Amino acid sequence: MTNQAAVGILLFMGLTSLVQPALLSKINERQVLRTLRARGPQSRAEVARHSGISAPTASKAVESLLRAGLLEEGDADGDLRGRPARKLRLASETVQVLGLVIEAGHCRAVAAGLDGQLHESRETHFSTPETYESLLDIACSHAARLMHRPLITTLGMAISMPGLIDYRQGRGILSPNVPLTNQRSPGHDLTERLGIPVILIQESHALCLAERHYGAAKNMNDFAMLDVSTGIGLGVMSGGRLLTGHVGLAGEIGHITVEMDGRLCGCGNQGCLETVASDSTLAAMLSDRLQRKLSVTEVLALLENGELTADEELGQITRYLAVGLAAVINLFNPSTLFVHSRLFSADKALLTTLIAETGRRALPPSFAGCRIVQARGSKRQGAIAAIIDHLTESVVPVVMTDALSGHSTALRPRSLLSR
């Protein structure tokens, strides 16, 4: 061993021996939670093996998490020799978390255990109100109804919202399609009313988390999610981290200009991508053609039932969408680009056409290395994933004192900004 290495080890030992034991326990607990989240129910021996910590340490962490109510342990199927194997799992019978999805016309609230499983019976919805105060009142009463379950503790809630969200301040900044949340902090306001932690998650980020934890992106570190709904949003997971930018505003591909003097956008600019390639674009085009006001839901129902065709309109939307997809592929080099959209139900050939059009626009090597697939996750599932992330990843205290130098180092909390 070189002197330098020996000094390094001594310094490391000096530092670690002075790190609070409580901090190490928390780190081990987080590791156990991560293992169970990634692999599903496991025996204690499996938890120790897969979490990479010693069996006695893992056992201590498990006991602490069982006491805290974050884990449950029960009989699972017997092993091959017929012995019952006790399995640990994330708590789902005694605790729950809530997800609230705010969209332009519609809001949904849902409850789930820490396993993330959604149950239809624990879901409720309402029309998006006109004012922020009504939104708080109605969201609060729906959440309170979901929380009113005997012997079940509600640990927290995440709100999926469209538009720009400042994660540092926990505030909506600019939402062209749901402006009532502009300069508002529904996370903070609902925390006060409900008495549980409530956090915000941008809706494209919610879709990324849904796909990453419960969908087709489980083992992917580099993927992108294009959300084509009332507007167009983008979430990018790069190197296993969600790209948020400086304060959380990254990814607003819907507001890049594609038509110099195009239609006025909700953001104040003209000719943004989302004015020509969203599902509300389709509703606006068909309303113009049929000379009557149609909602997106009405248009999609007419197309699905074969009562209306819109080849020309869908063709135009697809060509513009391909410009957006090609930009994402060129900029971020994702291994998979998920597209989340209700438009797929209106046109079964849409994905094939979209892939072909994108191939014409993107750089050939980047396009060749990227799969384009339809997203399966939902914003509800993403909100649930976000609050579980928040609760299970934020067990580490934010400040650690380096006893050698006396400096306090702020450990970035494993929140959405550091993911």
Ligand SMILES: [Zn+2]
């Ligand atoms: Zn815009």
